[in-house]
Amino acid sequence: MKNLFSFGTPAELAINFTGEDSRRKEGDLLIYAPTDDISGTLRLTAKKLDHGGIKVELIGVIQTTVDKSSQFEFTASVRALLQSDTLDGTEVHPAFVRRVVLTVVQELPFAFVNVDKPHESYYGKTVKLRYFVRATVLRSYAPNLTKEQDFLVHSPEVAPELNSTIKMEVGIEDCLHIEFEYNKSKYARCSHVCPYTWKSSSVRRYHLDDVVVGKVYFLLVRIKIKHMELAIVRREASGSGLDKLTDTETVTKFEIMDGAPVKGESIPVRLFLGGVGLTPTFKNVNNKFSVKYFLNLVLVDEEDRRYFKQQEITLWRKQV
Incomplete structure (x- = not known):
């Protein structure tokens, strides 16, 4: 009866950006310029998972800290990584003729090229301007699995003309x-x-x-x-x-x-x-x-x- 209504063990999701070790950081967040491409891999770990597809999104939003549900999305881009499938680590062990459930790890690359990032990131007391990559595992008969990873956008400017003192x-x-x-x-x-x-x-x-x-x-x-x-x-x-x-x-x-x-x-x-x-x-x-x-x-x-x-x-x- 337990197996009949089982939807699979939820997966662990991890988002890793390309060049994390060499890119500058502010705190724990990587820093990008507005013209930089955002790429990396989604690491999916599970023993068994039935899903209706996997996607990643690059999103830029403005949120007020008083009402986090009220947000303005100013940029968004979506990449589909997988169509519906079953991730299953079950196999029959030949020595003991019994089923063994193994953990399956799958790495899915993604890239966002020429995606508009018009504003600099800002984390204030009343408002936040965030950029993040969100991974979503779609499931028909259970809540979707999601993972978000923030990153920073810093926008350099040209030096202004200055008058004398x-x-x-x-x-x-x-x-x-x-x-x-x-x-x-x-x-x-x-x-x-x-x-x-x-x-x-x-x-x-x-x-x-x-x-x-x-x-x-x-x-x-x-x-x-x-x-x-x-x-x-x-x-x-x-x-x-x-x-x-x-x-x-x-x-x-x-x-x-x-x-x-x-x-x-x-x-x-x-x-x-x-x-x-x-x-x-x-x-x-x-x-x-x-x-x-x-x-x-x-x-x-x-x-x-x-x-x-x-x-x-x-x-x-x-x-x-």
């Missing part, structure tokens, strides 16, 4: 005036805002292994400053309307001045971006999400009042 003066009228000097500026405008927040519409571009170099020059100091710190802030936004999610995270920060500055003092700034865990800036990807980065300069006075200067920066990937 630009100076920008901001401050609190008759209390504090500071001049910021940044390298790799795209453009800059100045504004004076009172009392506690400075704003500017400047945008600067840095690649992910770049160095932010500049200085903070104190033109007027009539308040007692305790210390000054510089932080990189990531702002992630996904969804729209009532379903819009926003997450703001301080990626890293460090103190660049301790103690009260005096008029005429210059504080150097040198911030290495490599190894911080940054991603490129994402601008409204498929109308689903955006990721922005900011340099946040904070001064704290003796009464613990905080003076902010937030500067948006655009990050881009130089190479894979």
